[in-house]
Amino acid sequence: MKRLKVSNNVIRRLPRYLRKLDELSAQGVSRVSSSELGKQLGLTPSQIRQDFSCFGEFGQQGYGYHVPTLRSQVAAILGMDRNYRAVLIGVGNIGHALIDNFCFSDWGFQLTAAFDVKPEVVGTVFNKVPVLSVEELPQYLDEHETDIAVLAVPKDAAIPVTRLLTVHGVEAIWNFTNVELTEPNSSVIVENVHFSDSLLSLSYFVSERQDEKAARAAREARREH
Amino acid sequence: MKRLKVSNNVIRRLPRYLRKLDELSAQGVSRVSSSELGKQLGLTPSQIRQDFSCFGEFGQQGYGYHVPTLRSQVAAILGMDRNYRAVLIGVGNIGHALIDNFCFSDWGFQLTAAFDVKPEVVGTVFNKVPVLSVEELPQYLDEHETDIAVLAVPKDAAIPVTRLLTVHGVEAIWNFTNVELTEPNSSVIVENVHFSDSLLSLSYFVSERQDEKAARAAREARREH
DNA sequence: TTCATTTTGTTTATTTTATCACATTCTGTT
């Protein structure tokens, strides 16, 4: 698979393609063109073709794309067939919700263990995932190859835990804390899920629309005057 | 406040600015320059100045930006002072976690009520938020002005609930379901929190790095040979 | 007060991203 430097925007669109392809599969659709895909995703056909062309040639002229084939190609590009191993740090509300509800295996991940400080959760098992003490975390990481860590600890613990993780060979962090982890000289890959950022963007768009409405109303009023 | 068409990228950076400004405030820093801000956020000073200039002039030459002032300006741009009202639909694991852990008021939102179908949660109160039956949702929306709905229902309910919400005047949805809500002829504002998209992006970056490592190792081996 | 230094806001240049356009190639029907 070719993989020259691919832009971030392209990468962010890939999971959406995957989701749409799964949806089409579920509907029994086995063939799709870039223009149909574009219509359903709000993108131009051209952009879709160019996105895929970063990784190879997956379509066929005069026909389009075979949905299952394209789906598996996109999955491979995203690394879903690599069976990455993950641990979860912090079995609070969000951590617990992730263990119970987020189907890691659907996305090619294996959640092998969870860690927490609270004695009342340590030793329990949720959804087949054992909860261990954070005391055991360093040893666990040394003994079990772990690709990513899901960080769902309280704010104050975020930085020290991150340091611990990176020291013990974890090279990627899926960050659910509201803390900016990106340290200057660190090479760890961080993917943030900042709820507040998302909500504030929404807040902006709502405000924008309300202001537009108000402006329209003001113009109307002036006209009547 | 000036507000010509501002690009999406700019808007997505605003919440990060806010977060960093809060952090600086907490550290007792009251003054910051675009270059310092840029260093801490991994952005160029130029970009930061240009971003702010979309909305007005908040800095002072030779001095930089007054942290509390800039903070409140950014907050105002994002609409945090508009006291938007929100309802939550779906008190499952993720919905529950949001009620308990996500501090809506910190971001200028007021979570007024939650709705669910399950008889065992209807009638309960979590964190001062009453859980009502979805049966009551239409009437509630008609009687209580509601700006945004937090959608945390199971997959199958996503589309019908969205329709219900928009019919009753909700104009924005914060979507935690894994379903693509963006319908062609709908004018509702949707902000998605797709965990899986985020994880798959991370998966891509990890794969990319592993491939690079493997390629380097292969080159090394060939050199020794 | 004066003046070197700092730092902004904005204009201009550069780079990146998205779209267009089309030659090429496959499909499927007659």
Add this chain to the structure above:
DNA sequence: AACAGAATGTGATAAAATAAACAAAATGAA
């Protein structure tokens, strides 16, 4: 088998985003 229609992959073009450059203005020390 032949051919009209469809749809890809890609090189060229347009648009958008980022970075650089700089004039204007405020700071703060001598």
